[in-house]
Amino acid sequence: MQPNELSGSTLAYIGDAVWSLLVREYLVELGYGRAKDLQRLSVNFVSAKAQARFYEQLHAAGAFSEEEEEIFRRGRNFKSGSVPKNTDVQIYRISTGFEALTGWWHLTGQTARLREIWEQVRPTVGLESKLTA
Template sequence: MELAGLNGTTLAFIGDAVFSLQIREYLVELGNQKPNTLQKLSVQYVSAKAQDKFLKTFLDNNILSEEEQLIVKRGRNSKTQTIAKNADVITYRNSTGFEALWGYLYLSKQEERLNELLAMILKKGE
């Protein structure tokens, strides 16, 4: 698959699914079994506000490579047809950039890097 040709929203589409699955697996591994509880806990990670916060932490601490920052910008600057329900436009765009990064790392088979960034998020969330 040629990743250079994929637009930011396509990368975000994949990244959203991957990140959501990773968070769900993490929460289930913690022993949570009630669907309502799982949903409430997952929102702390998969909401636009949470993803915006994670991205800002990565950027503020120079954690992302130049290539990763370009992917974030590609996602953040993408034209989207959807409107954020629970977030302002800037938060929503940053969230899309975060998801685009996640999708890119997943599709480019950078599993070690994906796990490294996920571990930072989970450590911060504890």
């Protein structure tokens, strides 16, 4: 499999799974165990709105290389036949771009880069501070 030859939608498909796994591991590490809590809290990370916000924060900080921006655009520009009911087309496209980038990092073995990005966005949700309060 050549990640640079995959479509934006395929990269996003993989990225969705990779990001979800990072989130699930994190929530379990924090001590959450009830499925209801895990599902409710995971939305803070995996919803289209959250992923679009993560991308926009990182992009504004200049966190991405030109190659990463190109991968993002491949995912963002994919024309999906549908949009989830809880978001709009623009947010959905940005989140798809972010998922494509996540999938690309995973498939190209850039786990350190994926972790670096994860560590930058994870604290913005504020779950750790909610636990210690």
